[in-house]
């Protein structure tokens with residue numbers, strides 16, 4: 608049913624496209640190459656697809672409404688569903704560009720004794736008191 612609908616819809620759609628390439632279905636030509644015929648094929652195909660979808664949905668809802676006796680979905684599948692497999696590279700997070708930290712040497716003075724880095728205005732180490740001059 609669905610396959611037939613898809614086929615008819617494809618014929619109807621192709622009947623519109625093929626004349627652009629100087630090709631036409633022999634079936635369409637036999638029926639008479641009129642726009643009504645093409646639209647009819649597409650419409651019938653779409654209608655059949657809709658009917659097939661409705662029927663599939665109705666049967667699916669029936670199965671949901673009336674599960675077979677002895678059907679215990681939670682007992683059948685006690686484990687939670689596994690997490691989705693990690694496929695491909697992780698999503699690229701937009702990272703704001705940050706300038707690299709400037710070298711510490713021009714920023715201040717480093718204590719010879721303990722390595723403490725202080726502003727250049729300091730003359731004595733604030734950590735150990737060693738003279739920086």
Ligand SMILES: [Zn+2]
Nearest residue numbers: 718721732735
């Ligand atoms: Zn120091």
